[in-house]
Structure formats: C-alpha cells, structure tokens
Amino acid sequence: MKVSRKTAILFLLPNLLGFLVFTFGPVFFSLGASLTDWNLQEPGQTSFVGLANFAELLLDKKFWLYFVNTVYFLLGMPFAIAGSLFLAVLLNQKIKGMVAYRTLLYLPSFTSGVALMILWKALYNPTFGPINQFLLATSRVLHLPMDVPQWLLSTKNILGLEPEKLGMTGTQFGIGARDALILMGIWMSIGGSNMLLYLAALTNVPEDLTEAAQLDGASRWQCFRAVTWPSLAPTTFFIITMGLIGGLQGGFEQARVMTGGGPAGSTTTLAYHIYSKAFEEFRIGYASAVAWILFAIVFAVTLAHWKFGSREATDL
DSSP states (O other): OOOOHHHHHHHHHHHHHHHIIIIIHHHHHHHHHTTBOOBTTSTTOOOBOTTHHHHHHHTOHHHHHHHHHHHHGGGGHHHHHHHHHHHHHHHTSOOTTHHHHHHHHHGGGGSOHHHHHHHHHHHTOTTTOHHHHHHHHHHHHHTOOOOOOOGGGOOOBTTOBOTTSSSBOGGGBSOOHHHHHHHHHHHHHHTSHHHHHHHHHHTTSOHHHHHHHHHTTOOHHHHIIIIIHHHTHHHHHHHHHHHHHHHHHOOHHHIIIIITTOSTTTTOOHHHHHHHHHHTSOBHHHHHHHHHHHHHHHHHHHHHIIIIIHHHHHHO
C-alpha cells in the first residue's frame, strides 16, 4: 500500500516537534547565550559580548586542566573494550546454562549509576573500605610492607600529572582519584552494551572459515587473530566511536556523586566544569561557550576517527 507524503509527515510530526523543542531549539539557544554575559545573579543586565567568552576560556588555565582530565579518563577505554570482547568470547561458547550466565552478567547494567557510584565510594574508603582492607590483609599474609592507596582523596595518578597545574612530576606518580574512577568505569562497562554488541557480532563470524583454519593447523589464538578479529572490525569501530563521544562528554555523574570534582580539581571534566559554571557560579553565557567548545572537540575527534578509523576497519 502506497503511503502519501502528507500521511508520512503526519506520523513523523510528533517526533519532529519533540526534536525541535527539546534538542534543536535549546542547542541554538545556547549558541546565542554563549555570545552574551548572561548571569543568573544579575537578571535583566545581560548584554551582547560577542566572542569574549570563548577568548576567556581559551586563555583560562583551568579549562585546559579540565580538558586534560577529560582526556585522561579515556585511558580506561581500551581496557573496557578488551574486557567486553574477552567476556563476549567466553559467553559465545556452546555450553549448558549459557543463557543464564549471559543474563547474570548483564543484569548489573540495569542498576542505577548513582547507586553503583555510592557503593564504589564506600569501597574506596581508605580507612575501612573493603578494597584497602583486602590489600592490608594480603600484605600481612605475604609479610610485605604496603602503603595502601588513598583512592578518592589522592591527587596522585599513573602519569604523574600535577594538580592545579599543567605538567608532570615524580612526586605525583601513584594511584589516586582519577585512577579510581577509571577502574570503576572499566568494571561498570565490561558486562554492558559493548559485550552485547560483540556477542551479536560473534554469531556472524563465518564458521566455515574458522573450521578451515583449524583444519590447516591454526591454534585458537591464530583463528581469533586471522578470522574472528577481522570480522569484528566494524563492531569495534562503532564501539570506539561511541566510546570517544561518550568519554569526552562524560565524567559529570562520577564527579558530582563521588568527588565533587576534587581533590584539587583532579576529577573535574569539561562536562562537570559546564555544570559548575552554570549552576554554581551562575555564568550561563560562559558555560554555554564551554559547551560549544566541547561540541567542537567531540565533532573534530569523531570526524578524524571516522576518516581514518573506518579505513582501518575496511582494510582488516
């Protein structure tokens, strides 16, 4: 049955109206706000300032510190993707009760993110948290001296980045708040949607190619590297793309619930910086400018990955 254009538009209209009202409108409203000095503490005194907000933030040291924090949190993405793939390979085995295993491993994904973060905050407590208690018990059993990490209270990190300052120093090497959030993020994402995507992709790997490779004497690892991994390239490309977008825009919930952006701003990302400027300092114009710079960064990174990453996925 042929559907007329008017009928199609009528069915699409609710979705289009929702997009215009709740997405398109606010996005371009924020663009207009970024060109003003709009401050919620001074109603009625808003004036047009042009690109002054953009110039201010690009010269602001804190903006670049928070940008470095945002990029730092992306260090956990390769481990999360590798963990999801490893778990998907295990769950792709044809053994009894596999459906139950898949369900149990995916169930935590339905848990509220805030609830999980509150739980992890308790786990990371340096005094009575289970993680440090386990490390101390292990050190006593092995008779090894150990200084347990201070986790969310420490500015130390595996790259030795200085707090409140662009640079690296040997005194900051260690495990601190940044790394604690990365470890939590890896744990929370391994059994989630990426695992399901890989699991679905594994069902489409040609079995005849795998069997042919095995008949030629290929080991499991060689079969995975030569047959399975190339077949997963499009899925991996999609997961990396979405991971980059989500990572650059993320970090707000963790900072808000677990650290308040501290210690010393070490867990403040650009997303949390936007919130702080808009709803703590009430500088809506400046916060809108930061949001548009973040949009430009996400767009540029996604475009670069799409141009070069898609080529690699096609070549595999």
